Amino acid sequence: DTEVTQTPKHLVMGMTNKKSLKCEQHMGHRAMYWYKQKAKKPPELMFVYSYEKLSINESVPSRFSPECPNSSLLNLHLHALQPEDSALYLCASSQRRGGETQYFGPGTRLLVL
């Protein structure tokens, strides 16, 4: 299995809702990432997990909360989002953090109303 999967594909939520994005990989990768991508921009790193430990949080607002339940799964919990948080949220994984190919999931397209 050489694929990263993400659910849901699309999500519409209100500013008071709580929702979660899910990501899964079965490649034995030990680094997993959350990126945010706005239209016509490159992916912007949000969080990195290395060996199931949060390694980096690029000054992301606390309304985004990552979780890594095990080496194959990554969640992103969303609460009280703003309309400007509407974007494509991409999960990626790599063998290890640093100097390795990152494989991206198909993304979740999020719209915050």
Added chain:
Amino acid sequence: GENVEQHPSTLSVQEGDSAVIKCTYSDSASNYFPWYKQELGKRPQLIIDIRSNVGEKKDQRIAVTLNKTAKHFSLHITETQPEDSAVYFCAANQNNNNDMRFGAGTRLTVKP
């Protein structure tokens, strides 16, 4: 930290022509340089990568060249086809637990 610049931001070529996209990086410790292709509404997909111990790598119609001294690397696509139309991102990364930095992207249009 690493800073990656990518040019041009848009590129339009006629089918069959070649396309070249260039990137520069700032951190001399960077040693891994992937190129991703992202079609509209799809995920970024790795098309080719190069490590700092080689100067060039080729895969069919796609090649990447790296000049470590000048800190720049380029993507070359020959015999372009309409299905090559997409946004291309370069990136730079290091082994020592630093994270990948992307260029701003190049929108390539191949006209039939």
